[in-house]
Amino acid sequence: MNRGGLLVVGEVVTDVVVRHGAAPAHGTDTPARITTTPGGSGANVACWAARSGCADVRLLARAGADSAAWHREALVRAGVRPLLPVDGTAATGTVVALVDASAERTFLTDSGAVLRLAPEDWSPALLRGAARLHLSGYLLFGPVSRRTASIALREARRRGVAVSVDPASAGFLSGMGAGPFLDLVEGVDLLLPNADEAVELTGLPDPADAAAKLSRHVAKVAVTLGDRGVVLAAGGTVTARLPAVPVPAPVDSTGAGDAFTGAFLAALLAGADEVAAAEAGCRAGAEAVATVGARPA
Template sequence: MSGAGGAADGAGGAMGGAGAPAGGLLVVGDVVTDVVARHRGPLAPATDTPADIRTVPGGAGANAACWAASSGCPDVRLLARVGRDATAWHDRRLRGSGVRPLLIPDADATAATVISLVDTATAERTFLTDSGAVHRMSPADWSPALLDGIAHLHLSGYLLFAEPCRQLALMARESARAAGVTVSLDPASTGFIGALGIETFLALTEEIDVLLPNAAEASFLTGLPEPADAAAKLSRRFPLVAVTLGAAGALVAAGGEVVARVAAPQARAVDSTGAGDAFTGGFLAARLRGASPAEAAEAGCRAGALAVGVVGGRPGAG
């Protein structure tokens, strides 16, 4: 860790901090079937491109929950809607990762599916997304009782991009605030934010305690190209902001200024799918243990470094 790590301790009011009460983590988000195609060289239009193809469990919310569990959070729960055709498979995989699934089978939709095209030369990926049952979540799927024993609620930003799951996310946030439970959110997708509208997105995320964007999302939301400037600006709206910078690590902002910069461990990148979700899971698990924001960012970077070394977005997926 480098930078003003001590100053970050002052941002502890947003989610836990030293002496935080024990409690679990509830993630509300998406469970996805990922088809990961790792291709060597450019895609060849209108013909075949050799690739290594695997089907693995994914989803930003589910991935973050699994990484939080693998990072030491003893009570991680995931609320999500999934196509009935794949509910049992996803349930087994989540339980195997130490997550308590609260899955809602949907008989009228298939499981969300993402085709992830990964260039092996750069480990960068392009997504083709079928949201399936994810965007069919609704307020009927929510109950304030889901927060029993929960110290922190994490919302996947994907919930904000369609009705009625947007209303579920807002209802969950309000229930959390009424219960004194802190709330975090990852913005999820610049493409979807652009379609929704930046001002609409920012209005929907009012009263979020912790924002966890990547550098592209932070810059997109603020119009500022430098991640540090974007993080500082966002932290005037959100009490705590942690921006991931890929191989360059992460930075933490609070009160309108960057308060910590964290280096990422060296890692051999195989597939960057889920690296941001891993950071989220590691960060939240550390905060729930009472870590400072800077220490939590270090934990998130460690999880992210592990994530890029496996195929897919879950711990040990490779």
């Protein structure tokens, strides 16, 4: 039984998923299959949490006037309550996901309205009925959205609401620096990096060692390892290692980490322990890899 709602503070973006076989040929054409879908790490997490049984999922994110209605409708269909301030100046963020024959994705990102989520878009009333606040780390990479995320984090702590954070991008973390990021998230209940992000945050080459180190900075850590599963850590120690669910024919890894996070958080809210929640997350991640796009089919 669900023990409370989930408030996600993050982003919506428009994903352009480009699946190509051969590497793109410079200066000429390369055959590809191209799909445009709603995306955004925060929005994806919200949709997977709703798909995984969380009955009260809300998303706060800023969208451009160009596609706000489309994104709002997609979220409603997925069972998410959208709270989308509309930006009259910047377009909705866009991500081009280049997906190779192994289903690995590489992103080209135009943040657009994402990093313009402003303190006036936030209200403490958004936390009513929420048992957990989940922050997309993308918001920490811009000064305006970083202030908004920090305000939300402080208010959640003041109210005793659990907080989880997804670091979001090893590339953007490299530009920001590990120290400033860790200062912002110090003491949160749960950090959910992938292997590259965990290594970037700690400088340790082994993601398990990185998970253990990060869990001395925050309460608990779940490091996703793609087709190698997930490592859980708490109190400076690795507490569990779980295998990935095999995917016979992976299609697109875009959003697999978001699927893990959404299902993981939904299971925690339903009363599962971290191991059972991680098992649910791995199942959702496998489902995501078998479909095109970052949302539940």
